[in-house]
Each structure stands twice: as structure tokens, then as C-alpha cells.
Amino acid sequence: MHALTLKLKTNHSQKKELDKRFRVMCHIHNVLVKRAIKLLSRLDHDQTYQALKAEYRQAENDRKKELTVQMNNFRKSIGLSEYGLQSYIKVCRQRYKTLVSCHQVQKEATRVWKSVEKVLFSNGEHLHFKKEENFDCIGGKSNTNGAKFDKEDLSVTWNGLYLVCCKPRNEKEAWYVHEALKDGIAYCEIKRKMFNNGWHYYAIVVLKGEAPKKQKACPKGRTGIDIGTSTVAVVSENSVLLQELAPKMKTYNRKIDALLRSMDASRRAMNPDKYNEDGTIDRKNRSKWVFSNQYKKKRNRLKTLYRKKAAYIKQSHRETVNELIKNGNEFYVEKMCFHALQRRAKTGTKKKRFGRSLNNRCPALFVSLLKEKAEAYGGTVHEVDTASFRASQYDHVTGSYTKCRLSERWKTIGPYPVQRDLYSAYLLKNSDRTKKHADRTRCQEGFEAFMGMHDQTIQEMKERGMSRKGCFGF
Known part of the structure; x- marks a missing residue:
């Protein structure tokens, strides 16, 4: 898979609407982080889970597999899993269903879960809340829900919002865009970048297949x-x-x-x-x-x-x-x-x-x-x-x-x-x-x-x- 980045043409009203949607998604992200922190704290204070964790450190391979299953089941029972976070955020999403889609909210829950996994299984120490000015990407899971990209007129349709992409500036860019869009579209994300005159918005189109190549192959050596x-x-x-x-x-x-x-x-x-x-x-x-x-x-x-x-x-x-x-x-x-x-x-x-x-x-x-x-x-x-x-x-x-x-x-x-x-x-x-x-x-x-x-x-x-x-x- 590869990604194609296209800048979006936006007027004042569209920018205002996009800012509102990013603000909403940032709020949803922080609600998920707050929920995850609460559940992680519950694990730290639960004697049953801590006993399983202590036994896991000293157990042999066969016993470790059993303990892993038990700890996974315990985390799922309290809602600390990817699908548990997605299910929890459904209620919050109903308030903003005209602004963001269910797939976009699910993708954000998946991102938070990846951070939780780092705390549970890797070198992560804490989960962090995000400020509005630091939240810069709204994800997606398919091209049929949320931000939908149209190959024909290079546009994005998103819950009543119609956004047109800027055309390529030169022949090289036009060739790359034409070759890249021959592949099927997996999903589309909306990203924003800060410039001196404010936010600029981009469509990140994730495509199936390999990126176009200008060079046939590397020479041997x-x-x-x-x-x-x-x-x-x-x-x-x-x-x-x-x-x-x-x-x-x-x-x-x-x-x-x-x-x-x-x-x-x-x-x-x-x-x-x-x-x-x-x-x-x-x-x-x-x-x-x-x-x-x-x-x-x-x-x-x-x-x-x-x-x-x-x-x-x-x-x-x-x-x-x-x-x-x-x-x-x-x-x-x-x-x-x-x-x-x-x-x-x-x-x-x-x-x-x-x-x-x-x-x-x-x-x-x-x-x-x-x-x-x-x-x-x-x-x-x-x-x-x-x-x-x-x-x-x-x-x-x-x-x-x-x-x-x-x-x-x-x-x-x-x-x-x-x-x-x-x-x-x-x-x-x-x-x-x-x-x-x-x-x-x-x-x-x-x-x-x-x-x-x-x-x-x-x-x-x-x-x-x-x-x-x-x-x-x-």
C-alpha cells in the first residue's frame, strides 16, 4: 500500500467547518484517553490481575501461555481492548454523528489502543491528552464511510462537506497522480498542517498496490x-x-x-x-x-x-x-x-x-x-x-x-x-x-x-x- 497526498481547496466557511470537526475529534480522542487511563489504573489496583502478572514473570513457557489468556480475558472483561474502546465511544459519537463518521471514530479508538499496548507490553509509561492545536489527522477505514475520495474529479465528500483537491502543478506531479490512482482506494484521511497564515488541509489517499516507480531497478553492486x-x-x-x-x-x-x-x-x-x-x-x-x-x-x-x-x-x-x-x-x-x-x-x-x-x-x-x-x-x-x-x-x-x-x-x-x-x-x-x-x-x-x-x-x-x-x- 502507498499514500498519495493532495492539497484541498478551502474557503473561509469550509475552514471553519473543518476546524470544528478537528476540535470534535480531538475531544473524542481525549475521552478515549481518559477512559483508558482509568482502566489502566484499575488494573494496577486489582489484586487478581497483579497476582497473575507476578506469576507470569516466574512461570515457564507452557504456563505463560495459560496466564496470557487469563490476563487477556480479564482486560477484555473490564473493557480494556480495541473493541472495548470502540464500543465505549459509541455514545459520545452520537452527539457528533453529523460531523464525523463511525469509521473515523473507530480508527481513533484503534490509535488510542496502540498507545495502550505500548504501556501494557512495551516501553510506554503514560498516556497523554492532546491539545487542539496538536491534533492534526482524522483517519479512516474505508472509502465508503466518512471522507470519500472521488478519482474522477479529485474531490472529497465528507458528511455533507464537498472539498475539491488542487490540480498537479507540473507534468511530473500529474504523471505520478495519474499512475497512483490506477490502484484501488483503501481509505482516505484528512490531515492539516500549520502555515504562517493558518491551517492548510490535505487529503491523504491510501491506495492498494505499490507506488509508481520512475526507475526500473537498482543496478547490481x-x-x-x-x-x-x-x-x-x-x-x-x-x-x-x-x-x-x-x-x-x-x-x-x-x-x-x-x-x-x-x-x-x-x-x-x-x-x-x-x-x-x-x-x-x-x-x-x-x-x-x-x-x-x-x-x-x-x-x-x-x-x-x-x-x-x-x-x-x-x-x-x-x-x-x-x-x-x-x-x-x-x-x-x-x-x-x-x-x-x-x-x-x-x-x-x-x-x-x-x-x-x-x-x-x-x-x-x-x-x-x-x-x-x-x-x-x-x-x-x-x-x-x-x-x-x-x-x-x-x-x-x-x-x-x-x-x-x-x-x-x-x-x-x-x-x-x-x-x-x-x-x-x-x-x-x-x-x-x-x-x-x-x-x-x-x-x-x-x-x-x-x-x-x-x-x-x-x-x-x-x-x-x-x-x-x-x-x-x-
Whole structure:
């Protein structure tokens, strides 16, 4: 399945009606969250369920299956299930049946249930209510209920509301829309995005089948990719690449920081009683916050900047991935848990690790986009075993492993000085079948050609001023 995004033409009255429907759906979402929190609290205080849970931790496999069934039945009996939440919200939905459909409400219940599953079975801690300005998507389950998309005139009909989609701006967009709409429609969602002049609305048409392809297939060849928290190094059969991830994101960060300072000054001026003498917020003061009209405009601008920053990072990653799939069909990357790099360090004096870099560069998104694109064009992404491979420590000339500090960006391999990230990518490209070690014979055969491309790339980067001492080493 794939999605097609089309902008909706809306006048003032239609925008007002859409705002009302999003406000209603946000209220329904919060009603579901409140219900789920209440049921989760009931589980925490129920002695029978907690006894089953304690027994499950110490039980063997056969007994665990029985206990799982018992705990599932207990949760269903109190209404804590996907269908339990859908049944509960029926009464609330009756008040707004002229605005939202039953399928849209059911889809929202399903979304809340997925959050509940994270709290029950994964690393989720709490459920959170949503503010109206942060609720931006109304889902769907079919194209016969709720928001219904019409292929013929590119329009959406939704409970008496008729919305026309904007036509494609150029031939490429027109070709993509025409090819995509050849597939059957699964369902249609309504999404909104914040701009400086207010909300803009979009139809997200989810279609069956695969997305249209401009390229027939990936050419055969291996590519090694060493992905860091802020850079990516790529080595293929015929090219070498070393660059920052989303290099222009600093422009957005400067604008965001300036706007946050201005908003903070405005908020403090309008609410002097809400702060202590040392400038911290007075938690005991429960009076309502007062925001000026200028503050509200700046808040919309802030949401716009965050949206633009996210869109830029994704677009930058897509452009890089599109270049990579032209060089080969086998991609080798290290299996990384980027989420773990955000956590506080267990040792040392630093309280945090790479949270800011990960937020600005989004390396996990880069890997996911690479997998998506490679699979669509007949390629594969292989994840090597990071612990056993140790690409940053290996020397294929001596066959030994040597630990080095993170600040050391260059290595000496034989008689050659080599940029560390590019060499790691070269080793990944020459992984053996087990994906646990580099193939030493393959590394020796292609090393001279790699060094030629390596030196040429570094020289070109220096001439263009693309140097970052901390990341590249020059």
C-alpha cells in the first residue's frame, strides 16, 4: 500500500467547518484517553490481575501461555481492548454523528489502543491528552464511510462537506497522480498542517498496490554505509561519499531559538504572577495562563518552523537515498539502536549523549527511508552484527582490532592515512556471508581503487570548503 497526498481547496466557511470537526475529534480522542487511563489504573489496583502478572514473570513457557489468556480475558472483561474502546465511544459519537463518521471514530479508538499496548507490553509509561492545536489527522477505514475520495474529479465528500483537491502543478506531479490512482482506494484521511497564515488541509489517499516507480531497478553492486549521529559515509563500487545529514538544519534552529526567546518574553510579560522571584514558574499558582494575540501568532509561526524543519530533513534524506540506489542493489549498514544514544550516560560526567544531534539529523529516518526505497526497487539492506563486526576497530592489513577514541577521525591502514568513517563504510561493503566480520580477501583486492576514490573525494571536499573538524577530521 502507498499514500498519495493532495492539497484541498478551502474557503473561509469550509475552514471553519473543518476546524470544528478537528476540535470534535480531538475531544473524542481525549475521552478515549481518559477512559483508558482509568482502566489502566484499575488494573494496577486489582489484586487478581497483579497476582497473575507476578506469576507470569516466574512461570515457564507452557504456563505463560495459560496466564496470557487469563490476563487477556480479564482486560477484555473490564473493557480494556480495541473493541472495548470502540464500543465505549459509541455514545459520545452520537452527539457528533453529523460531523464525523463511525469509521473515523473507530480508527481513533484503534490509535488510542496502540498507545495502550505500548504501556501494557512495551516501553510506554503514560498516556497523554492532546491539545487542539496538536491534533492534526482524522483517519479512516474505508472509502465508503466518512471522507470519500472521488478519482474522477479529485474531490472529497465528507458528511455533507464537498472539498475539491488542487490540480498537479507540473507534468511530473500529474504523471505520478495519474499512475497512483490506477490502484484501488483503501481509505482516505484528512490531515492539516500549520502555515504562517493558518491551517492548510490535505487529503491523504491510501491506495492498494505499490507506488509508481520512475526507475526500473537498482543496478547490481555492493554499497557500504556507515551512518553516524550527524554524518553518513558511503562507499560503493564506483564512488565515495562523505557528508552531513541535513546540513541546512542550523538555519531552522536559529529561527526557532529566536522565536522561543521572543515567546518566553511575551509570556512572562502577560503573566507576571505565574513566576517566582528567581524566574522559575510558580507551580502553586493555578490561575489560567493569559496569552496575547501576538503570542498566538508566534506560536503558529513556531509550529510552521518545526513543520518546515521536519519536511526539509526528510526531503534531504530522500535526495541522498535516491542517489545511493543508482550505485547498487545491496546495502550494508550496522544494526544500530539510535534511541539508546538519547539516554543518559551511565558513567562519566556527561548527563546526556547525542539527543540534540539525533533530533537535528534523524539518522534512524535515513535508514528507514533507505530500506523502503531499496525494497521498492528490488534491492536489499543487510544489517551487520555491530558487536562482532567492530568496523571502527578493524584493520584488514594486520587483521587486528584496535580501540580508538571517538575524537580520532583518521586511521593509518598500511602506508595510507584513511578517514575513519569512509574506511568503516569500505569494510561494511566487504562484509562476509555471516555479516559478522569483514571479508579480508575482498578488502585487500579493492583497497587500492578505494584509496584513489577516497583521496579524490577528500581533496574535492577541502577545495569546496566542506570541512568539519569534529566530524570529518579536516
